[in-house]
Amino acid sequence: MRVLFASLASVGHTYPLIPLAVAAREAGHEVHFAAGAEVHPPLAANGLRPFRPGDAFYEVYAEDLEPELARLRPDLVVHEWGLPGAAIAAQRAGVPGLWHGFGRMFPDGIGLELPTRNPEVAGRPHLDICPPSLQDRDFLANERRIELRPVPFSTPAEPSTGAGRRTSRPLVYLTLGTAFGTPELLATAIAGLARLDVDLVVAAGRVTPERLGELPDGVTVHPWVSQAELLPHVDVVVHHGGSGTTLGALAVGVPQLILPQGADQFANADAVGAAGAALRLLPHEVTADAVAEQTRMLLPRHGSTAHRDAARAIAEEIARMPSPADVARRLPEYARAG
16 A cells, blocks of 8 residues: 655654654555655655655645645555645545644644644544543544554754763753744753753754853753653653653653743643643743742652652553554555545
8 A cells, every 4th residue: 555644844743753654664555755855864764755745845735745646646645734735635636634643733823724624624534642631622522533652753863962871860851842942041941950950951952052151060952862762761851842742751751841932832731731740831930940940849859749640640541542553554444444
């Protein structure tokens, strides 16, 4: 069977699809991946045959993908939530398709079209990587869902950072993602976390380490960290609330301090906080003192274990969800059902 995956050309939208795409390839299916060239290297490294449809660089519109559907003649199209154009192109071509989520169903008004609102492609099933306890209640009640375990994917850090190396002190991971981090916010968070008796690993993203000035002892800053390798070793994650980091931390049962900045991050922070697995600081609440105090409450040997226990309960829920290999074996069934 030939399967075409399609996503926006960004880490947050492409990486959640890669585990299933790899599992589909390993199950013997021919896999192609439509996305802008920015995300081609990890796709190519995993044998996923990436290509840039039409003139697409970030977004892919129906008109970009229609000639590629005629060329490839796939049996199934897996299109992520941020790419309604791919869903429309598949629908017009008569090709069965599945939505693929990147986390909790995002709220309206963040710059993406809600996949549940488009009448041309309404009713298509959703591959849902969000554990049901955190998923939007309306989405759970009204949409056709195929549960899929979220599996963290990230490219290796080059050169190897050794970021997961443990000492006798707790390990805290700080990231503000690739889109929303600023030197001021990152420096404030570092200043607060440096007051604690911890080792701090920082993924600076688009902020160059030089803009952070002199770093306190116990703090290491890297442009990029392999979250999939690091997260199993950390005690607390302090981050922006992006879906990938949120689910990655939950999958290993690590409590979180979320500093939401935009997009779906506020909704993610609210949901994980309501589940008891995270604390939250809104933008006007973020100071070095507040970051230090909130993180201290999440650390081992400090305060209550309730947040860690809640995170571990969600990790167990995630572990019970069908794996990418399990879902990949059922893809021919979904192609026939379409």
